[in-house]
Amino acid sequence: MKIGIVCYPTFGGSGVVATELGLELSKRGHEIHFITYNQPVRLELISNNVHYHEVNVPEYPLFHYQPYELALSSKLVDMVKLHKIEILHVHYAIPHAYAAYMAKKMLIEENIHVPIVTTLHGTDITLVGSHPFYKPAVTFSINKSDAVTAVSDSLKEDTLRLFDIKNEIKVVTNFIDLDKYTGSFSNCHRAILAKDDEKIITHISNLRPVKRVDDVIEIFYNIQKEMPAKLMLAGEGPERERIEARCVELGIYNKVAFLGKSHEIDKILWFSDLFLLPSQTESFGLAALEAMASRVPVISSNTGGIPEVNVQGVSGFLSDVGDVADMTKNALYILSDEARLETFKGNARQTALKFDVQTIVPQYEKIYEDTLAKF
Ligand code: GMT
Numbered sequence: 025m026k027i028g029i030v031c032y033p034t035f036g037g038s039g040v041v042a043t044e045l046g047l048e049l050s051k052r053g054h055e056i057h058f059i060t061y062n063q064p065v066r067l068e069l070i071s072n073n074v075h076y077h078e079v080n081v082p083e084y085p086l087f088h089y090q091p092y093e094l095a096l097s098s099k100l101v102d103m104v105k106l107h108k109i110e111i112l113h114v115h116y117a118i119p120h121a122y123a124a125y126m127a128k129k130m131l132i133e134e135n136i137h138v139p140i141v142t143t144l145h146g147t148d149i150t151l152v153g154s155h156p157f158y159k160p161a162v163t164f165s166i167n168k169s170d171a172v173t174a175v176s177d178s179l180k181e182d183t184l185r186l187f188d189i190k191n192e193i194k195v196v197t198n199f200i201d202l203d204k205y206t207g208s209f210s211n212c213h214r215a216i217l218a219k220d221d222e223k224i225i226t227h228i229s230n231l232r233p234v235k236r237v238d239d240v241i242e243i244f245y246n247i248q249k250e251m252p253a254k255l256m257l258a259g260e261g262p263e264r265e266r267i268e269a270r271c272v273e274l275g276i277y278n279k280v281a282f283l284g285k286s287h288e289i290d291k292i293l294w295f296s297d298l299f300l301l302p303s304q305t306e307s308f309g310l311a312a313l314e315a316m317a318s319r320v321p322v323i324s325s326n327t328g329g330i331p332e333v334n335v336q337g338v339s340g341f342l343s344d345v346g347d348v349a350d351m352t353k354n355a356l357y358i359l360s361d362e363a364r365l366e367t368f369k370g371n372a373r374q375t376a377l378k379f380d381v382q383t384i385v386p387q388y389e390k391i392y393e394d395t396l397a398k399f
Contacts, residue, residue, distance in 0.1 A: 025392055026055045026108055028100065028138075030124060031115040033064040035259065035285055036230060037310040038145035041175070041198050042115040043067050048201070048385045050074045059103055061092070065287075077103050093119040093126070100127035104138050111392050113141045114169075117148040118158060121165035139170035139399045141391060143196070144179055146307030150328070151234065154186040163187045171395045173388075176329030179307040194391065197332070198308045199384035200376060205317040207294040214295040217281070218254040223359050225253055226296040226320070228289060228311045229303075231261025236325075239302035239348050241267060243323070245274050246352040251359060256292050258283040293318035297365060298355055304345055306330050316340075316376040321368035323355050339375040340368065 027049060031042030043064040046056040050073035058064060058076045067076065081095045100123065103109060112127070114120035121142040131138055142165065147153075153162040166172055166189055173196045174180040180193045218224050225244050229235040237257075244255040257267070257280060264282065271277040286292060293299070299315035301324040308329040312322045316333070322340035324330045325347075334340050341354035358368050 025396070026057070026110045027392065028057045028059055028103060028107075028109040028112045029115070030059050030096070030100070030112065030120045031064065033058075033060045033062040033067075035065055037198070037308070038116045038143075038148075039064055040066055040310060041145070042113075042143075044199070044201060044381065045113075045385060045388060046074065047071075048381050049389070052385070052389070054389075055107075057103055057107055057109055059096070059099055065285075075107070093123045096120070096123040097126040097130065100124060101130050104131055104136065105134075109138065111139050111141065111396060113143065113388075113392070115143045116145050117142060117153055117162050117165060119161075121169055122161055125165050125168045137399060139395045140168075141171045141173065141388075141395060142166060142169035144172065144174045144183055144193075144307075146175070146179060146305075146328070147234070149174075149179060149183050149186060150305055150307065159187065163189070167191050170399060171391050173391065175308045176332050178329040178332065182307070182328075196387045196391070197379060197384060198310050198313060199379050199381045200313050200317045201381040202317055202376065205290060205293070205314070207318070209291060209294075212288070212291045217256065217292070217295050219252070222252040222254050223247070223297045224256060224295055225298045225300060225355075226256040226258070226292060226315065227300045228258040228292075228314075229261070229301075231257075231259050231263040231267065233263065234304045234306075235261075235263070236302045236304055236346070237263050237267050238270065239346065239351070240300045241270050241274070241276075241280075242348045243300055243302070243351050243355060244280070245276055246348070247355055247359065248276060248279055250356055253279065253359075255280045256283060256296065257281065258286045258289060258292055260285050289314065290318065293320055296320045298323060298359060299340075300351070300355075301325070301330065301334075302343075302345070302348075302351060303327060303330070309333050313376055313379055316372040317379075319369040319373045321358055321365075321372045323351050323358075333375075333379075335371075335375050339372040
């Protein structure tokens with residue numbers, strides 16, 4: 025199939041999933057066209073089957089807001105015609121599903137018929153999409169998609185609760201290429217991150233309020249009082265400066281590494297002993313799955329789709345949002361005994377197996393085939 029993929033090209037989970045999906049589909053012989061405003065961060069253009077088309081939005085001073093949706097729909101129309109794209113798969117409803125619908129309508133005028141598959145990722149529904157300013161447009165574009173998927177049961181339920189949805193929503197979970205998380209790199213050593221006797225605690229996110237990075241810091245503060253430890257904080261976001269100040273205030277700044285938008289997440293995770301994800305809400309928690317694939321147990325909140333990924337007492341522990349004391353207790357329980365830590369590490373990898381790319385990507389292929397057959 026010739027598939028157009030629309031996504032945010034940034035470090036966010038939805039962009040990562042869309043990129044990994046496109047790459048895997050290309051390995052399976054499909055022709056993939058990424059259509060977005062920047063080359064997706066995890067996209068390496070090394071295959072004949074993978075193409076990237078940049079959406080440019082000319083700056084014009086009259087516009088307070090530059091019309092990205094308009095530029096995207098126009099680009100979709102042009103690319104569908106030029107490359108004979110058969111199906112469009114848009115990741116993150118806002119504004120991608122809306123722009124794709126406009127493109128579809130424009131193409132019908134030229135007697136070209138392209139179905140749209142929309143994948144809901146989380147904040148497009150729970151935080152942003154349900155805002156009254158966006159809700160009518162998001163409801164409309166979900167209902168007008170030819171197929172809709174959500175990345176967890178929890179997100180599907182949230183969508184049905186928050187919007188008036190007439191369309192069927194299929195759950196296709198996020199996935200991971202387990203072969204990429206095997207620690208097979210020679211140019212990096214644990215000693216770069218911490219001393220032998222220090223436990224490595226890791227958090228990766230876009231450092232936004234929804235991630236509750238303050239809780240990460242408090243949990244780590246409690247851990248390092250009991251045992252030598254270092255905290256790896258990967259990602260960039262609006263909370264960073266405040267969090268740095270908090271680390272200084274607590275006297276732990278020299279134990280925290282702010283790694284920014286790292287391209288070496290796989291290495292950081294491979295050397296980690298524990299992953300913290302105390303989010304306020306999380307439709308899935310792709311970072312937790314990446315940690316588990318790297319044999320890292322997870323201490324998380326029990327919100328949204330996280331319980332579908334992190335299994336209580338097996339791959340880690342889940343606590344109520346904001347229950348830092350319980351999260352600390354669970355973290356120390358895992359870290360304080362080497363044999364127990366080893367068991368949790370093995371369990372984490374084992375739990376991740378059901379999300380293997382080879383199991384999940386065929387589910388998308390089936391959705392494309394069924395949608396095209398009905399169209
Ligand atoms: O976590 C974010 O704020 C980024 C956001 C995104 O769209 O990239 O993540 C959402 O989608 C990810 C991929 O499906 C999920 O793993 C995250 O749980 C979800 N984030 C939230 O629901 C807060």
